[in-house]
Amino acid sequence: MKRIPLSIPHMGGREPIYVEQAFATNWLSTVGPNLTSFEEEFKNRLGVPAVALASGTAAIHLGLRLLGVGPGDEVFCPTLTFAASCNPVRYLGAEPVFLDSDQATWNLDPNILEDAFRERARHNRLPRALIVVHLYGQCADMDPILWLCRSYDVPVLEDAAEALGATYQERPAGTLGDIAAFSFNGNKIITTTGGGILASRNATWVEKARFWSQQSRDPGLAYEHSELGYNYRMSNVLAGIGRGQLEVLDQRVEQRRAIAFRYGDGFADLPGITLMPQAPYGLHTNWLSCFRIDADGFGCSRDSLIQALDEANVESRPVWKPMHLQPYYAGCERRGGEVAEDLFRRGICLPSSSSLSRQDQLHVVNRVRAAAGASPLAELTLEPLAAA
Ligand SMILES: Cc1ncc(COP(=O)(O)O)c(C=O)c1O
Numbered sequence: 001m002k003r004i005p006l007s008i009p010h011m012g013g014r015e016p017i018y019v020e021q022a023f024a025t026n027w028l029s030t031v032g033p034n035l036t037s038f039e040e041e042f043k044n045r046l047g048v049p050a051v052a053l054a055s056g057t058a059a060i061h062l063g064l065r066l067l068g069v070g071p072g073d074e075v076f077c078p079t080l081t082f083a084a085s086c087n088p089v090r091y092l093g094a095e096p097v098f099l100d101s102d103q104a105t106w107n108l109d110p111n112i113l114e115d116a117f118r119e120r121a122r123h124n125r126l127p128r129a130l131i132v133v134h135l136y137g138q139c140a141d142m143d144p145i146l147w148l149c150r151s152y153d154v155p156v157l158e159d160a161a162e163a164l165g166a167t168y169q170e171r172p173a174g175t176l177g178d179i180a181a182f183s184f185n186g187n188k189i190i191t192t193t194g195g196g197i198l199a200s201r202n203a204t205w206v207e208k209a210r211f212w213s214q215q216s217r218d219p220g221l222a223y224e225h226s227e228l229g230y231n232y233r234m235s236n237v238l239a240g241i242g243r244g245q246l247e248v249l250d251q252r253v254e255q256r257r258a259i260a261f262r263y264g265d266g267f268a269d270l271p272g273i274t275l276m277p278q279a280p281y282g283l284h285t286n287w288l289s290c291f292r293i294d295a296d297g298f299g300c301s302r303d304s305l306i307q308a309l310d311e312a313n314v315e316s317r318p319v320w321k322p323m324h325l326q327p328y329y330a331g332c333e334r335r336g337g338e339v340a341e342d343l344f345r346r347g348i349c350l351p352s353s354s355s356l357s358r359q360d361q362l363h364v365v366n367r368v369r370a371a372a373g374a375s376p377l378a379e380l381t382l383e384p385l386a387a388a
Contacts, residue, residue: 003313004364007187007288010252010355015244022237030214032236038243039197045246046172048199049206052234052242053213056161056183056196061088062209062232063157063179063198064129069094073128074333076116076154078108078140079322080340081133084183085159086323089131097127098324100336105279106290106319106343107140108132109336110148116335117152130156134163134173135320136276136349137189137256137287142168142176149177157181161196164189165253168282174199184238189252189287189354190245192238253285255354259361260286263350265381266365270372272297276347288349290319295346299372302346308371309350314364319347 018034027033035052042050053059069075071093077086079098086096099116102109113130120126130149132140149156156177160166163173164182174180179200184192198209211217216229234242264275272294278284293302300308302318309316322340323329351364358380366376 001313004315004351004356004360005353006315006317006349006351008353008355009186009191009193010353012244012248012251014247015241018240018243019237022240027236030233030235032239034236034239034243035234038234038239038246041243041246042197042199045249046175046199048175048201049203050197050199051206051210051213052239053196053198053209053232054234055194055232056159056181056185057084057088058213058230058232059181059183059196059198059209060085060131060157060159061091061230062212063181063200064088064092064094064131065212066179066200066205066208067129067155067157069128074120074125075129075131076113076127077131077323078133078135078340079324079334079337080106080135080320080343081159081323082161082320083323083326083328084161085131085133086329094128096323096329096332098322098329098332098334098337100334101339101343102141103339104277105138105141106276107135107138108145109339110141110144112335113145114148117148117154121152126152127154130154131159132156132177133159133161134166136290137163137166137285138276138279139163139166139168139173139176139282141279141281143281146176155179161185162188162287163285165249165285166283170282175201178202179205184242184245189256189285190242190249192234192242192245195234195238195242252354253283256286256289256352257284259352259354259356260289262361262380263289263291263365266362266377267291267368270298270369270374272299273368273372286352288352290347290349292343292346293348302348305348305368305371309364309367312363312367314351314367316351317349318345319343319349
């Protein structure tokens with residue numbers, strides 16, 4: 001039996017048309033009409049200007065530089081995330097301070113943030129910026145977070161790598177803070193094989209990021225540089241893939257949500273397995289379908305479940321390993337971390353590709369059920385109610 005992967009690319013069908021145009025016109029570098037159109041189409045969707053880059057990590061790097069992060073600074077960041085959220089802090093010679101998650105959202109806990117700000121303000125040592133991550137397709141609770149950041153005058157970079165298509169109070173993820181980073185890595189809800197976008201209401205910042213992403217080449221014929229630059233621009237070929245993918249983003253959101261809720265229905269009679277909370281304040285894309293396993297009720301541990309799935313040719317993964325547990329970040333300051341540790345120990349990400357067939361999903365559901373000692377289902381809910 002073929003292996004069922006965690007999250008794979010899912011083309012809409014029109015991508016090759018745009019890629020072919022790039023070949024036909026020989027726009028095969030980091031300039032060209034696909035790039036211009038992709039940025040324009042992204043801007044139309046989000047409502048803020050954007051620059052297409054080589055990765056989401058590059059977008060975070062440039063975003064932090066725009067916020068003035070440099071040597072000696074501290075940057076607050078949730079501990080429960082992927083390392084790419086905070087690695088750019090170190091690229092810039094600054095230090096991350098890791099903050100715990102809220103059980104209710106799995107995202108940054110506003111109460112922990114408030115405590116951390118209060119303590120730092122007492123020592124006159126406020127961070128240069130906050131990175132807020134929208135995990136697995138769900139926005140963090142941005143109203144209290146933004147209110148606190150405004151009160152303490154700390155700018156916010158949204159790491160929306162996993163949350164394209166999500167909303168908070170009907171506003172799109174990536175338009176809530178000062179700057180946002182998106183990723184089009186191959187496992188994301190839409191992909192350019194690899195790539196990212198930096199978006200911001202501040203058009204001057206977006207232009208500055210564009211300048212830095214092209215080695216900060218000053219205007220004129222001579223190769224003159226008065227600032228440090230990077231080779232971070234997206235290619236016009238990949239932007240063609242992005243154009244086709246953007247056209248099907250809404251479908252992909254619906255498909256990923258339906259997968260998560262179908263799993264939810266498939267496990268409804270099992271104790272000890274709970275879908276990641278769906279906060280009432282917005283639309284959770286469920287980029288990955290994540291569940292928390294309570295071994296006592298479920299009848300098997302999270303790790304045994306991963307192993308049982310692996311033996312049945314199903315790829316699953318633990319929830320992100322918190323940054324404060326990473327050897328590279330040992331010694332960094334943190335506030336709390338127990339919630340993130342618990343989610344890491346008990347959380348599992350199940351196959352979530354938007355192309356996952358109903359038959360394959362039934363296989364996953366029944367292997368999870370078997371691991372819990374429950375009888376298999378004959379079929380899955382066609383249209384899970386909760387997704388409507
Ligand atoms: C939370 C988070 N931030 C940043 C990134 C980095 O994006 P990229 O792989 O495009 O550099 C990713 C995904 O890879 C991510 O999941």
